[in-house]
Amino acid sequence: MSTSTLPGAAPTDSTVDLSGRPVVQPNGRVRPLSPHLQVWRWHVTMAASILNRLTGAALSVGAVLIFVWLMALAFGPDAYAIFTDWMGSPLGLLIWFGLTVALCLHFAGGVRHLIWDSARGLSIKVADALSWASIIGGVLIAVGFWVLLFASGRVAL
């Protein structure tokens, strides 16, 4: 695409970089912006990337809670009843709902990254569409999961 010969040399069209975005620096050269949140123009691919990292970190809490679940089971029926009482409370359900949303977003985001890592879907249009699809799809799966949980009577407030 670019006909530049030296690494770092400005593309011949000095108003856009390889991503097609205008990033003329104060010194007149075209450079990609470093990802400081204060100066980075909001974009859905950026939001999806941040969301993937945030949800991944949040799921560490989920791993600990799964471990607590195993502990409660191993300690017998009384301990398990205490665990289910806590987790079945409104706050407990809210935490698990949040973790479900995080899991589904991270899952959809992970699939999106696997698609990108196979060098597909990297044009701006497709990358944007994939980002939106992973965000909307992730939330829809999580909400659908909980609608089914309540509808089937497995969980009740």
Place this chain on the structure above:
Amino acid sequence: MSRAAKTFIKGVKVSERHGAGEWTAERASSLILVPLTLWGLWSGFTLSGAGYDAVLDWFRSPVNAGLLAVTLLVSLWHMQMGLKVIVDDYIHKPGSRSAILGLIGLFCILLAAAGVFLIVRLALGSAPMPAGFGI
């Protein structure tokens, strides 16, 4: 070592340290976790609101216990790598970074070992562990 000979493969520079290995491991764990996550969602759905006995019955199936153990191990592996990337990005002092990464690694190993121990116990139908839990 024959590092000099391996610096370039087909004209492409090879990672000098362990970047390529980490990249591959992250993708490998992601790929493994795709089906396991779907199975985990399904299992979470069936086990939600189920009583103690029903959950123990679920654990008696070697397929369930085995898949849960694999899911736990791969998830913790994936989690350790993901947290490492975050720490690498934001913690700049080498001493603090090494300390935090060490703690994360230790935490994941402990969680993995104890988790598999508990899953095996539950799969074998062992008697409840002694001492109350929160009582």
